[in-house]
Amino acid sequence: MEKLTNISLKPYNSFGIDVKARKMFIIKDIYELTDSFETAFASDKTWIILGGGSNILFTEDYNGNVIKIDFKGIQVLDITAEHVYIRANAGEEWDNFVNFCVENNLGGLENLSYIPGSAGASPIQNIGAYGVELKDFFHSLEAMEIATGTIKRFKKAECNFGYRTSVFKTALKNKYVICSVIFKLDLNHKINRGYKAIDEYLTQNKINSPAIGDIRKAIIHIRKSKLPDPKYLGNAGSFFKNPVISKKCFKELKNKFPNIPAFNDKKGYIKIPAGWLIEQTGWKGYRKGNVGVYDKQALVIVNHGSANGGEVLGLANMIKQSVYEKFGIKLEPEVNIIKS
Numbered sequence: 001m002e003k004l005t006n007i008s009l010k011p012y013n014s015f016g017i018d019v020k021a022r023k024m025f026i027i028k029d030i031y032e033l034t035d036s037f038e039t040a041f042a043s044d045k046t047w048i049i050l051g052g053g054s055n056i057l058f059t060e061d062y063n064g065n066v067i068k069i070d071f072k073g074i075q076v077l078d079i080t081a082e083h084v085y086i087r088a089n090a091g092e093e094w095d096n097f098v099n100f101c102v103e104n105n106l107g108g109l110e111n112l113s114y115i116p117g118s119a120g121a122s123p124i125q126n127i128g129a130y131g132v133e134l135k136d137f138f139h140s141l142e143a144m145e146i147a148t149g150t151i152k153r154f155k156k157a158e159c160n161f162g163y164r165t166s167v168f169k170t171a172l173k174n175k176y177v178i179c180s181v182i183f184k185l186d187l188n189h190k191i192n193r194g195y196k197a198i199d200e201y202l203t204q205n206k207i208n209s210p211a212i213g214d215i216r217k218a219i220i221h222i223r224k225s226k227l228p229d230p231k232y233l234g235n236a237g238s239f240f241k242n243p244v245i246s247k248k249c250f251k252e253l254k255n256k257f258p259n260i261p262a263f264n265d266k267k268g269y270i271k272i273p274a275g276w277l278i279e280q281t282g283w284k285g286y287r288k289g290n291v292g293v294y295d296k297q298a299l300v301i302v303n304h305g306s307a308n309g310g311e312v313l314g315l316a317n318m319i320k321q322s323v324y325e326k327f328g329i330k331l332e333p334e335v336n337i338i339k340s
């Protein structure tokens, strides 16, 4: 285990916010995690588990222990006539894992290509993109209970997956460290090309019978064209969740705003793209000093240089306020906002 003190977290968060942490533990395997349990968790009341730092906003110096989960590895556990059970250790880079699956012709996760972050964080908000959510191919996970240091297996039903949420973001928030995640992937996978942009890419490239590798290429191409690369422009992807409202509220809004886009959600509910709401309130492309709203996607707040977390949060709050004033909808952040 690597121990660092008084360290800048700038390289460890995709927003590129330059805050300091009092201590940081970089944990390289599961035994280090269970062995260091006392030092890392019990020695300080304040701690945070960190993966790739791509869904986090630090708003001030972190006056506690940062525990970075960095144990990597991918193992095929079982192969049946139709499925493969495969495990990713928590510190494995998510997209590296997806690439491994695609290269080995294991279908399911290709629509989730190029999402930054670690495999261990992927169940926390049930990552999703292009018509697929993690839960669709999730089998189970192993996690260490922080109070006792014991390892527990969670089956899918116990994870309470929902839109950008799970039990680890709600009732069990900060109670477990996810150590590894097991997926059940298809050997005869049915490709999901339902998104217009995927279909357009395939048509333009004259791909009539796409393989999962073609879908991965399409997704990477689309994502690169729409989203800023945190290496060059700090961000954490979508800052807000898409709000889900009742059909009754939607009818009222539709009378006032006939062009409002909408998608069916669970029975009786409608999901509205938050990016559209933000665009309608005039924020797309906004910039003041070091913070702004990405000019190609209004849902992404960006750090143009040396913004601090307070500035990012301040902009997020102004956006939230104007969306509320215009549409009566309260946006909720998707990003985890950290105060120590």
Ligand SMILES: Cc1cc2nc3c(=O)[nH]c(=O)nc-3n(C[C@H](O)[C@H](O)[C@H](O)COP(=O)(O)OP(=O)(O)OC[C@H]3O[C@@H](n4cnc5c(N)ncnc54)[C@H](O)[C@@H]3O)c2cc1C
Pocket: 014, 048, 049, 050, 051, 052, 053, 054, 055, 056, 069, 090, 115, 116, 117, 118, 119, 120, 121, 122, 124, 125, 126, 127, 128, 129, 176, 177, 178, 179, 227, 228, 229, 230, 235, 236, 237, 238, 336
């Ligand atoms: C450019 C860009 C595009 C993005 N696109 C998408 C997208 O399409 N869909 C999507 O869903 N998300 C997207 N995201 C958000 C982000 O990539 C995901 O949420 C990702 O799963 C975060 O992983 P991470 O390892 O970086 O987590 P971190 O940011 O390090 O942590 C996120 C949360 O999980 C907790 N955590 C991390 N690891 C563990 C662990 N092992 N055990 C317990 N808790 C843990 C942390 O304490 C924190 O609360 C995007 C982000 C960026 C920057």
